[in-house]
Structure formats: C-alpha cells, structure tokens
Amino acid sequence: MVKKVAVIGAGASGLPAIKCCLDEGLEPVCFERTDHIGGLWYYTKSAIDGQACVMKSTVINTSKEMMCYSDFPIPKEYPNYMHNTYVLKYFNLYADHFGLRKYIQFRKERVHVHYLHVGMDKFKGTVTHSHDYKDFHVYEDKRLVVVGIGNSGGDAAVELCRVASQVFLSTRRGSWIINRVGDNGYPADLNRGARYMRAMFQVLPSWVPNKMRERQVNRRFDHAMYSMKPKHAPMSQHPTVNDDLPNRIICGSIIVKPNIKTFTETSVVFEDGTKEDVDAVIFATGYIFGFPFLDKSVTEVKDNKVNLYKYMFPPDLERNTLCIIGCIQPLGAIMPISENQSRLFTRVVKGTVTLPSSSEMWNDIHLKSNIMAKQYVKSYRHTIQVSYIQFMDEIAEIAGHKPNLHALFLRDPKLAMKCFLQGCTPYQYRLMGPNSWKGARDAIMTQMDRVHYPLKTRPLGFDEEKSKDNFFLYLVLGIGIAYIVYYYMFISFWTEE
Structure with missing residues (x-):
C-alpha cells in the first residue's frame, strides 16, 4: 500500500517536498491556499492578509548555483543573483520538469503569518510593516523612517531613498554589511560557502575568523565611521546583505539613527535625543513565526523558539509522521536545505x-540551543539559525547521501578539489547515496561556466583571458590550505574511526 503524505504549501519548501515524496514512491497531496505556486516569491500588487510577499524590486541574496535544487540547475542564461521574477520562473520550471502540479490542490489551505506591532497612538503619519510594503510610489518626496537593519529594512531604505526627500534608518544594534558581489566580481557566497572555508574555521579559534571577516567588510567601508558597527563580532549575528547601502549613506540620502524612543504627532524622537519630522514609518523588525494549524500538544512556539529535532521533527510524537520543512534561518540559501530536509x-x-x-532528540535540541546562545546575540532572529554546510551535512548523513570526500579524493581527485575549493553547491548531495543523480558530477564541473555565462554579453574583440580555474590556481590554493586539508580529511577521519 502506497503511503500518502500531506504537504502544506507549494512554495520554496513545499515543491521539493512533493518531489522527494515521488522519489521515494510516496503519494504527496499538497494543499496550497492560493491559486499559484511560489509562496512569497509570487509578487502581488496589493498586500494579502496572512500571506508573505516580496517587494516588487526584491533580488535574492543567494547566487543561483548555491540556491538551486540539487538535481535541477538553474538555466545558465539566468542572472547570478536573480530578481524575484526569475526565482518564480525557476520554481515553475522545476514544477513542470518533474510534473508536480498534478499533486497540488489549490485554494485548499490557510496559513497565518504574524508579525510585530508597535503601539503608536500619537503618530498621525503613515505606518506600514515591510510585509505590506510593495513599491516606492506613495513615498515620493516624503520624509520617512525605516526601522530595522535586516535584509528587508536595508532593501526598503535603499529603494526609497531614491524618491523620498529623506530616509532615516533606525537600528538598535547596528549590523555588519556584506556584499553580493565578491572578489573579482564573483558571487560572494560561492567563496563563503566553500568547504575549505568551513574547514579553516573549524581548526582556528573563533576570534581569528571573526577578525578576518571584520577586516574584510571594513575594507569596503569602515562600519564605525558609517555609524553601523555593532558591539558584537561579525559571526555573532545574521549579516545584512546589501551592495548599495554604504553608497546611499555617503550620499546623505540615508541617515543612520539609533533606536526610536517615542513618537509625537508628526515626528520621531530617537534614543540619542535627536528629533526628526517624518511623514511615514516602515517597520522591518522581523516576524513572529508560528503554526496555527497545528495543535499545541504537537508543537508550540514560545518567544520565537520551537523545540524540533533538526528543526524538523517534534521529539515526543509516538510516530515520526509529521515534519516542518524550512523553519530555519540559514547562513546561506534555504531552498537546498528544505530539499535536504524533505x-x-x-x-x-x-x-x-x-x-x-525521544530522549536523544531532546539532547540534540538542547545542545543546539546552547551552542546558538553562546555564538549569537540574543534576538528573535537567532532562534532558528543554522550554518549552511554544517547543517546540510548533518541532515545528509542521517539520510544517507552525505558526500564522502575521503573516497572522492581517491576515486576522482579533480572533482574532489572542486567540491572542496569551490562553493558547496547542492549538486554535491546527489553524488552518492539514495536517489543520486547521474548529472551531479557534470553540474559541479560546469558550475563556473553557468556563473560566467550571463555576464558574457559583449564580445571584447581580443582573446579573452582563460579561466583562472586551472592547475596553477589549484596548486597555490593547495599549498595555502595543506594543513587544513590534512587535518580535515585525515586526522578527523582516523579520529572518527
């Protein structure tokens, strides 16, 4: 008898859940409250209660090679950092390629998204949450405050400052700002998301990578000089990804301010005592997540914390027949993690x-909670934080498809070097184990070709320089990380044995 699985939602996590059910011979039935797939990546002109949605101008913060599903590369023609319309196109391609739509029942489910409200009885201007912000038109020539320095707040401030008379960006702690565009113009997350980087951080004391990251981000702009520097280290907070924010600050179109103390009818008073007349306030202060469709006896969210094994399974169920997919905030792309969980x-x-x-699950839950409390600043943002490679490997090891780089170095050293030195792209998790994909090796070997392709839009008229991805690059990098490779690949291997 074929087992049936109910999937709630046909967004970035629901679609791979449907596909993974089919891979395992299960029968998925997906309940989607709207009449379309894509979840929050489906842009709507007007806000819909209880339904998250991107801004019209939203560009994703993870590059296409790092965010794709593991057996379906994003077309080479698509930009490396995709506008939300391209993200939605990719989801539709994925759904059509694997025939997922026939398992989706549209307009069959309702899910709430709750967010923070702030009492503002005195203020007579416009008050909006970033959940409801769509585009800049109603804010032209206005003075406004954006509250919050996360990705939504930074994006909204940058967009609005081009049409508003003045934008103030209010932040309680400040934030470390990182780029989409990395060294030599490559997607920055391809380097940050490489296995050799994780191996290096494992063998070094935590203050070393923190200092390295601080020097790196301050080379772009001095965070203290721009009033953005927080008290905590770079790796103690989920970073803000924004390429334009320092440009807007140096132009004066965005002025960074501290937390808001109080409101008057027409102005805001900040905690440093300064006062600014404003016409509108946009809150980008985050969300409170929850599962209103689940009974509290199954799982309950308190203070934005939920006790789930691997952020997936309620630990006290008699049978593990319920799973929450994508309830995480990764330092990296969520799509491959959701697929891995599925x-x-x-x-x-x-x-x-x-x-x-159950007891072992609880031990793992408490361990993760303690580690998170030690590493990250106490915040609603850091209750479900995971590190991309570490968590992907953790899930894949339980499921049986974690890539074995020790064996790979012996069998296919060129591929192994790609896996270790370049970004840990999702294809690595299709190289071996159940439901491996024959195209995984080729996808890894050609991933930089797909990075280059959308940028090669004008013939240069002379012989273009060959790719730097050659023997000499590997030689130089190999010498520089020899100790790391030795420790990570061999010392740890024999220790595990």
Whole structure:
C-alpha cells in the first residue's frame, strides 16, 4: 500500500517536498491556499492578509548555483543573483520538469503569518510593516523612517531613498554589511560557502575568523565611521546583505539613527535625543513565526523558539509522521536545505531511516540551543539559525547521501578539489547515496561556466583571458590550505574511526 503524505504549501519548501515524496514512491497531496505556486516569491500588487510577499524590486541574496535544487540547475542564461521574477520562473520550471502540479490542490489551505506591532497612538503619519510594503510610489518626496537593519529594512531604505526627500534608518544594534558581489566580481557566497572555508574555521579559534571577516567588510567601508558597527563580532549575528547601502549613506540620502524612543504627532524622537519630522514609518523588525494549524500538544512556539529535532521533527510524537520543512534561518540559501530536509523526511516515512529516541532528540535540541546562545546575540532572529554546510551535512548523513570526500579524493581527485575549493553547491548531495543523480558530477564541473555565462554579453574583440580555474590556481590554493586539508580529511577521519 502506497503511503500518502500531506504537504502544506507549494512554495520554496513545499515543491521539493512533493518531489522527494515521488522519489521515494510516496503519494504527496499538497494543499496550497492560493491559486499559484511560489509562496512569497509570487509578487502581488496589493498586500494579502496572512500571506508573505516580496517587494516588487526584491533580488535574492543567494547566487543561483548555491540556491538551486540539487538535481535541477538553474538555466545558465539566468542572472547570478536573480530578481524575484526569475526565482518564480525557476520554481515553475522545476514544477513542470518533474510534473508536480498534478499533486497540488489549490485554494485548499490557510496559513497565518504574524508579525510585530508597535503601539503608536500619537503618530498621525503613515505606518506600514515591510510585509505590506510593495513599491516606492506613495513615498515620493516624503520624509520617512525605516526601522530595522535586516535584509528587508536595508532593501526598503535603499529603494526609497531614491524618491523620498529623506530616509532615516533606525537600528538598535547596528549590523555588519556584506556584499553580493565578491572578489573579482564573483558571487560572494560561492567563496563563503566553500568547504575549505568551513574547514579553516573549524581548526582556528573563533576570534581569528571573526577578525578576518571584520577586516574584510571594513575594507569596503569602515562600519564605525558609517555609524553601523555593532558591539558584537561579525559571526555573532545574521549579516545584512546589501551592495548599495554604504553608497546611499555617503550620499546623505540615508541617515543612520539609533533606536526610536517615542513618537509625537508628526515626528520621531530617537534614543540619542535627536528629533526628526517624518511623514511615514516602515517597520522591518522581523516576524513572529508560528503554526496555527497545528495543535499545541504537537508543537508550540514560545518567544520565537520551537523545540524540533533538526528543526524538523517534534521529539515526543509516538510516530515520526509529521515534519516542518524550512523553519530555519540559514547562513546561506534555504531552498537546498528544505530539499535536504524533505529527502530525510520521506525516507523516515518510507521506513528506510529510523530516527533516534525521544530522549536523544531532546539532547540534540538542547545542545543546539546552547551552542546558538553562546555564538549569537540574543534576538528573535537567532532562534532558528543554522550554518549552511554544517547543517546540510548533518541532515545528509542521517539520510544517507552525505558526500564522502575521503573516497572522492581517491576515486576522482579533480572533482574532489572542486567540491572542496569551490562553493558547496547542492549538486554535491546527489553524488552518492539514495536517489543520486547521474548529472551531479557534470553540474559541479560546469558550475563556473553557468556563473560566467550571463555576464558574457559583449564580445571584447581580443582573446579573452582563460579561466583562472586551472592547475596553477589549484596548486597555490593547495599549498595555502595543506594543513587544513590534512587535518580535515585525515586526522578527523582516523579520529572518527
């Protein structure tokens, strides 16, 4: 008898959940409250209660090679950092390629998204949450405050400052700002998301990579001089990704301010005592997540914290037949992680993977909570924080498809070097194990070609320089990280044995 699995939502996490059910011979039934796929990546002109949606101008913060699903590369023609329309096109391509739509029942589910409200009885101007912000038109020639320095707040401030008479960006702690565009113009997350970087951070004391990251971001602009520097280290907070913010600050079109103390009818008073007349306030202060469709006896969210094994499984259920996919904030792309979680869950449902006991699950939950409390600043943003490679490997190891780089170095050293030195793209998790993909090796070997392709839009008229991805690059990098490779690949291997 074929087991049926209910999937709630046909967005970035729901679509791979459907596909992974099919991979394992299960029968998915997806309930989608709207009449379309794509979740928050489906832009609507007007705000819909309880439904998250991107801004009209939103560009994704993770590059296409790092955010794609593991057996379906994003077309080479698509930009490296895609506008939301391209993200939605990709989801539609994915759904059509694997025939997922026939398993979706549209207009069949309702899910709430709750967000923070602030009492502002005195203020007579316009008050909006970033959830409801769509575009800049109603803010032309206005003076306004954007509250919050996360990705939504930074994006809104940058867009609005081009049409508003003045934008103030209010932040309680400040933030470290990182680029989409990295060294030599490559997507920055391809380097940050490389296995050699994780290996290096594992063998060095934590203050070393923090100092390295601080020097790196301050080379672009001095965060203290721009009133953006927080008290905490760069790796103690989820970073803000924004290429334009320092340009707007140096032009004066965005002025960074501290937290808001109080409101008058026509102005805001900041905690440093300064006062500014404003016409509008936009709150980009984050969301409170929850699962109103689940009984509290199954799982309950308190203070934006939820107790789930691997951020997926309620630990006290008699049978592991319920799983929450994508309830995480990764330092990296969420799409491959959601797919990875779906691969694990479907194998649990099928019976090919057995999860540990309830007590062992609770031990893992408490361990993660303690580690997070030590590493990150206390915040609603850091209750479900995960590191991309570490968490992907963790899930893949349980599910049986974690890439074995030790074996790969012996069998296919060129591929292994790609896996270790370049970005840890999702294709690595299709190289071996259940539901491996024959195209995974080729996808990894050609991933930089897809990075280059959308940038090669004008013939230069002379012989273009060959790719730097050659033997000499590998030689130089190999010498520089020899100790790391030795420790990570061999010392740790024999220790595990």
